[in-house]
Amino acid sequence: MIMNIKYFNKLTELLPEPVRQFSGLVFLTFVVIFSFAILNVFFGQGDELVEKMKKEEARAAEANKLSKIISTLPSGILTFYETGDHYKLSKEQYETVCKITKIIPQRAVMGANLINFKATKIYTTNGNQITETFVNWDKEKNKCIAGFILNGSIDGEEEKITVSGEVLNFLSTGIDTRVYFIKNF
């Protein structure tokens, strides 16, 4: 081992000064990169962290976009039919509001249930619990479709009911928008 070191020292002495300096620089660079690679294994989250940051940025951008859209709408009931009482949405606004709306409040569910006996029974028995809600823009029909899925038993039999229909009015709270009337008849 000692012989090897002595041989290495002699070899380096034989090399010209610029070559030795350059080799030292390359070695140092390698040591730095290698150290960071080791530190990254133990402390870094690498791709996962970048992915998280990207998602957060996308979420913030989306939230900003939505709040801009909502701020252009008046608070209260927004309709897509002729009425003198409430703000009537244009076709473009209707589509945009549909795409950003996620919430279906209890009154909208109860209204849709009015002509669905089984749905009402399950909804009441389950203590107003809904398995799933959805608000989708139907590209073919150019309509906003919303609904909800109810799971429960009626007369001992397990049933899964989907209640859905065209959304004809929304509620803008100033913070978000909600489905307010599902026309399912």
Next chain:
Amino acid sequence: MKMKKLIFCITLSFIIATSVSARKTGCEGNCENGFGKWTYTDKTTYEGNWVGTQKQGQGIETWPNGYIYKGEFNKSDWSGQGILIFPDGSMYEGEWANGFMNGKGKFTWSDGKEKIGIWKNGKLQE
């Protein structure tokens, strides 16, 4: 001095505003046995007759999302003769039982189209 006046005015306005909004919910009139209007926290209202704290007889129920029921109630359910107006202007006029269209009735869509028939638990019997 000016600051004190400002704080006093803000506090007073807050108290007045909260009492006004508080008065908007609850009962106006007699909501036990008699005629009264009850406003729920979600702004649904019922104005009509009450028997033993239940909706009984003639009344009008208005939902904040635009549904309006005018007609007879039985133990707080829509029961008897009644009209339900949907938010878009569609309308059902006829018989009700247990909160559903049950019996003879006429459904009028917002475009004027009509359907008369027998209804069972909200469904038209073809």
